[in-house]
Structure formats: structure tokens, C-alpha cells
Amino acid sequence: MVTVGSLLEELARREAVARQRIAEIREQIAALESRLEDEHDRLSRLVITRETVEEILGEAAELAGESMETAELAGGGIDAVGAVPVRPPVLGVATVPPWRPGITAAMLPRAYRGRGRDHGRCRAGVAGWADRGGDGLAG
Known part of the structure; x- marks a missing residue:
């Protein structure tokens, strides 16, 4: 036979277990939020880096295009030494x-x-x- 006292003790034990689980889940959430924030920061840096590289490459491509036009106008697309056709440079190299x-x-x-x-x-x-x-x- 179950007494009222033992029933209340069991309920108290179950409450304590539930509270412990809640505390553990909150800790996990806090750790995940920290990781999420770190990944957002990393993503932001990568986006900024990509945009900067695209900007630099775009400017280099414009300059390369202007160089090609100038070279073609000046020499008809031929390098003065050894009559080698002028090729556009590889960007960044x-x-x-x-x-x-x-x-x-x-x-x-x-x-x-x-x-x-x-x-x-x-x-x-x-x-x-x-x-x-x-x-x-x-x-």
C-alpha cells in the first residue's frame, strides 16, 4: 500500500529530476547559441572577404581590359619583341x-x-x- 508520504516523496523526486533536465537543456542551448554566434561571425567575415575579392578582381578585370585595348591600338595585338600575340593577363598572377x-x-x-x-x-x-x-x- 502506498502512503501519502511516499507518494509526495516520489513526486518531489520526479520534480527534481525534471528540474535537472531543464537545467542541462538550458546549458546545451547556451552552448549552441554561442556556437551559432561564432558561426554567424565567421560567415560575416567570409562574405566581407568574398565581396572585397570580387571588388578587387572586378577592378583588375577593368584594368586588364583597358590594357588589352591599349596594346591592341598601339601594336595591333602584337608584342614588339619577338612578334608574340598579346594575351590578357591572368588576374592576380x-x-x-x-x-x-x-x-x-x-x-x-x-x-x-x-x-x-x-x-x-x-x-x-x-x-x-x-x-x-x-x-x-x-x-
């Missing part, structure tokens, strides 16, 4: 043309010209510019 007689360091992208001969050789050596006598790498 500075390429170094392979060395051949007659071209100078002035034809290198600015970043590859260097301040001194050794500096220029280090950066442009990959394209065959190193060990070329009188090639103007000291720029």
Missing part, C-alpha cells in the same frame, strides 16, 4: 616570360625586377632569367 635574347628586365613584372642583381635573380631565376649576362636585372 604576375607571370615572368621565359628569357630570350633581346628582352630586358623592364619587361618583367615590377615585383620581379628587384632592387639589386641578386634579388632579381632570386625571384626571376625560375623563368630562366638567372645567369644571363647583361640582362638588366639590376633594374
Whole structure:
């Protein structure tokens, strides 16, 4: 037979268990809200980064388009050295043309010209510019 006292004790025990579950769920919710806020911040940074890159690439594409028009008007689409057709540059990439007689360091992208001969050789050596006598790498 169940007494009123034992029934009330059982109800109190169940209430305590329910309160404990509620507290645990609230902790989980707080942790999830924190994670959610972190992910919102990360998403915001990624969106801003993407928009900035698109803006930069858009400006570079406009400049490349203007360069192509200028090159085509000036030389009919032909590079003066070696009669090589002018191609649009790859956005965000500075390429170094392979060395051949007659071209100078002035034809290198600015970043590859260097301040001194050794500096220029280090950066442009990959394209065959190193060990070329009188090639103007000291720029």
C-alpha cells in the first residue's frame, strides 16, 4: 500500500529530476547559441572577404581590359619583341616570360625586377632569367 508520504516523496523526486533536465537543456542551448554566434561571425567575415575579392578582381578585370585595348591600338595585338600575340593577363598572377635574347628586365613584372642583381635573380631565376649576362636585372 502506498502512503501519502511516499507518494509526495516520489513526486518531489520526479520534480527534481525534471528540474535537472531543464537545467542541462538550458546549458546545451547556451552552448549552441554561442556556437551559432561564432558561426554567424565567421560567415560575416567570409562574405566581407568574398565581396572585397570580387571588388578587387572586378577592378583588375577593368584594368586588364583597358590594357588589352591599349596594346591592341598601339601594336595591333602584337608584342614588339619577338612578334608574340598579346594575351590578357591572368588576374592576380604576375607571370615572368621565359628569357630570350633581346628582352630586358623592364619587361618583367615590377615585383620581379628587384632592387639589386641578386634579388632579381632570386625571384626571376625560375623563368630562366638567372645567369644571363647583361640582362638588366639590376633594374
